[in-house]
Amino acid sequence: MNLLIKIAFRNMLRNLRRSLMTGSAVAAGALALLLFGGFAAYIFAGLETNNVQRIGHLTVFREGYFLLGAGNPAAYGIDRYRDVIELIERDPTVGPMINVITPTQSLVGIAGNFSGNVEASKTFLGTGLIPSSRERMRQWDEFGASAGYVPDRRMSDEDPSRGEIGVGLARVLGLCGPLGLHGCPALPGARPPSGAAAGAASRELTDLAARDLGAGAQGADPSPQIDLLAATAGGAPNVVQLAVGGAEPQGVKELDDNFVAMPLGLAQQLVYGRSEHKATGIVLQLHRSEDLPAARARLTALFKQKHLDLEVRDFGELSPFYGQVKNMFSAIFLFIALVMGVIVLFAVVNTMTMNVMERTNEVGTIRALGVRRAGIRSQFTVEGVLIGAIGATVGAALALAVAALVNHAGLTWIPPGNATAVPLRLDVAGRAALVGGAWLGLAIVTTLAALLPANRAARLPVVDALRHV
């Protein structure tokens, strides 16, 4: 083996220019694969972080809610959800895995702004949540992919009537001015304050909401108020007033134009009125993503054991966008890998074919000395693999250097699904599987590429090889 490597290494140096060209092709392949792979890995980590911060790893629903509940969330409330949360927290398997467990209430309805000179309304998709739990979820950053935690003080557990909305909804409801949002066009047809005569129905709605909330919740708060109208679980119309603490872009326009986040209690009041308050979902954020399958399996078993009609869904199912982006980047990575593999394959086949042709007489000589066909095959294969291995190693080193440069250059970009810019990073250094996989893949390609001419050399009749000039 030592002799094989010695001869292979010296032949590589003997044809230095050719070896350099072939090694460069392999290095370029490794560089492209690792840089794109590092970028994709960073995207995956960023998307996962974004999703886990927003909707946790797992959500527990009433059976059937995931497929049918969007039209009528109130009909799929989890009874005695606090008991379910306690059951999950006390479970010796899942309990220690949990970072945050918190109930949520989804709802749909109509949001209206009938204050001053504005009279606008819009359907909304609402989420009721516990603000302090949301803040703890926003701090999750297992992969170091978060843009950095900035506390959101627009909602708090102490203010049960304050929420936030999407920028699109704020625009439609004419709240850009009161919320200090830039780049918002004024609503057409807004009536001047003096001669305003807001519709009687709108005023009645506002009065009704104010009465429901109680006088104490109003007056002192300078935030703009909107009215939220929804059907209760019993089918009766209900209305509450929400103080809008701020507007947050949601990344996707459809969501941005409909989004309302409010304290859980307010959402429950709107949906359940004075009857028993339920929750449509129990969100679990785990300490580590790798615990997700085990946690899900345990919860499913636990609910079956306790005869609870609950089901568990993970963030990939709740946010198909995550899976779509992941599949798209994986497909692009596979495409690049295939292209690079073909380029490397042809480069190595070409180089090794030239080597075999130039050394045909040498093949004849060492076959005459007693080297078996397998020995000839090994000789040329080792040469190809050596060029491939050195090229892939150089490519990997270059990729690590380029990634380090980019990561320290302070570049930013807006990833898919995000509303704000985040630092651009190439996650190569922390991805041993990616680096090892790309290296191994290229080594396998060069081995296969070298085997073709090596086999040809091994099959040469000795006398023909000796006659070759």
Added chain:
Amino acid sequence: MARAAVSAAAATAANPAAVVRLRQAAKTYWSGTLEVPALRGISLEIPSHRFSVVVGASGSGKTTLLNLIGCIDSPSSGTLEVCGEEIASLSDDALSDFRARNIGFIFQTFSLVPVLSAYENVEYPLLLVGMPQAERRRRTLEMLEAVGLAGQAHQRPNELSGGQRQRVAIARALVKEPQVVLADEPTANLDSATGASIIELMRRVQVQSRTTFIFATHDPQLMSHADETFVIRDGELLEHRRGDRR
């Protein structure tokens, strides 16, 4: 000197000391659809421990005969026995192992491995037979000393003269102490003085090692050293002469 036209029966008369035996060995090549006979049913025995020369005009079949004896080609018909082994019965791997143990080659163009030093070229055949390192080293250095290249052990072939390269090739052929050394026109690429010194060297080591040397040559100098001379013409054995040297 005995001189006689060689009949097949006479040539294959039992000779227990023969290292090579050919019986009606023929070799035919194909050039497209054209059949080109290189050897036409040759029968001969080459005695061991002798300096034997195969002579003949270009295209007479000398190299083909040496290729068959060296087990790097196989006869189209007839039988070939080398060192007591029926060659037709051996697989390709077994033939390779057989060559590695029993046959040394000296080529007209030296055919050294260009990326290996003189020492490594000579050591190469010993690696193929799995000889331990200490023994390998001893034998390689002794052989380089014997061919007068102890001082050039670490030089690559492109740093050596033609004569020196052929000395390395001789050392490589002899280092494993084979039963047969085959040399195809070993002096053809050398000037006459260098050729003479190479012939002297081969003759000396042949006497010392009592190895069987078989040459294909046009070189009168080399022919003059022959113990046995086989004259080939048009693929047939024309004459077998026994020399005076024993």
